[in-house]
Amino acid sequence: MAWYLLCAMEIDPAILAAFGPPPDGIDLLAKQETAIIAVALVSTAFATVALGLRIWARNFQRFGMMADDWLMIVALIFTYGTLIITILGAKAGAGRHLWALHPQDVSNIFRLLYAYTYIYAGSVSFTKLSILLFYRRLFERGSAWFHVRLGFAAFFTIGYLLSIWSVAAALCQPTEFFWTQFLGVTGGKCLDINASFLSLTVLNLVADLLVLVVPIPEILALKMTTKKKISVCAVMLLGGLVCVVSAVRIWAFYRFTVEIDITWVEANVFLLSSLEPSFGIVSACLPSLRPLYRRARARITGKETHSTTTGTWYTNSKADRIGNSYVRFGDDTSRSGEQDDIALTSIGKGPSANKTIPQNIILVRSEITQSTNQVQTRGPLRHDSLDSY
Structure with a gap:
């Protein structure tokens, strides 16, 4: 009790006046700074490595960088921003009990929270x-219903981005009142901050779910074996991890709206807001890393024993392997210059040994490769394909 009274004497009077005394038995020396910074650094490092490997895979397969790759780089830059603010927030006092801080500390934390938004x-x-751009490229020749789903998900995502920026801009008048209110400054007003933040976190989860389900009907309609469909769906559903983090973030924001000890629970808000984009980047990059996995496995084992190897390549040569099974992506006809790597709308045997493969067509070859100490190299890969999973 004497320790508690000593801590109570050191509490800033302005904090006591605004929030009342701390609960009994609370440790005002507790802090979560180290854990917050460590987890944020590790998750962002994973995102950086995943995107780096994705770009390496692009170069390894000679695809070249595409629009979805560049957009993911932009997302990673923003994720570095969330990491920086998470670190600054932890050092400013997020993750410490409110009664261990001064009003200026609380004001600084809320200034960072505003930028975080x-x-x-x-x-x-x-x-x-x-x-979504990756889906569009992967299922370029998908059904009309797929493109409707894709367009709606893109519209909802862009709408969410503009909405959260607009709400943040109009949240308080003047804007700085969002954080100066803890300094006893008067003459400002804010919307319902708690309801605004909570509703926007829910909208973010809805957007995650929309993006998650967009490709599923198209994958299930592909002419693949059930095993391969499950494999492809499993890769696509890795984004479900992001939905889990997003749902936990809603819980963190709910606690933020009901708890008095706002700076202590704010640690979870900062941390999850850094984890979610990192998880999103990792899960989005994993489907592109399969070729690197195969290459690493081949180098480690030194051979491929009775394994089915399936690859997608661009070719302008004659087929010289009899009995191979070829799978065309797209329709039965192709026009010069098309990106014909999507949809698996037709599957057929051929071409024969004497038939020239048409220009600008991407084919998939499945063959049983006998044990060999050398890994066969193929022509330059041009685009992603579902069959590469």
Whole structure:
């Protein structure tokens, strides 16, 4: 009790006047700074490595950088912003009990939280848009219903981004009242901050779910074996991890709206707002890393034993392997210059050994490769394909 009274004597009078005394038995020396910074650094490092490997895979397969890759780089830049603000927030006092801080500390934390709103929205939104561009390229010849789903998800994602930026801009008048209100400054007013933040976190989860389900009907309609469909769906549904983090973030924001000890629970808000975009980037990059995995496995084992190897390549040569099974992506006809790597709308045997493969067509070859100490190299890969999973 004497320790508690000693701590109570050191509490800033302005904090006591605004929030009342601390709960019994609270440790005012507790802090979460180290844990917050460590987790944020590790998750962002994973996102950086994942995107770096994705770009490496692009160069390794000679695809070249595409629009979804560039957009993911933009998302990573915003994610670095969330990392910086998370670190600054932890050092400013987020993750410490409110009664261990001064009004200026609380004001500084809320200033960072305000900036966080803009940067976090950019990181998650550009990640989603990159994923949608990937879907569009992967299912370019998909059904009309697919393109409707894709367009709606993109519209909702862009709408979320503009909405959160607009709400943040209009949240308080003047804007700085959002953080100066803790300094006893008068002459400002704010909208319902708690309801605004909570509703926007829910909208973000809805956007995550929309992006997650966009490709599923198209994948299920592909002429693949059930095993391969499950494999492809599993890769696409890695984004479900982001939905889990987004749902936990809603819980963190709910606690933020009901708890008095706002700076203590704010630690979870900062941390999850850094984790979610990092998870999003990692899950979005994993489907592109399969070729690197195969290459690493081949180098480690030194051979491929009775394994089915399937690859997608661009070719202008004659087929010289009899009995191979070829799978065309797209329709039965192709026009010069098209990106014909999507949809699996037709599957057929051929071409024969003496038939020239048409120009600007991407084919998939499945063959049983006998044990060999050398890995066969193929022509330059041009685009992603579902069959590469």
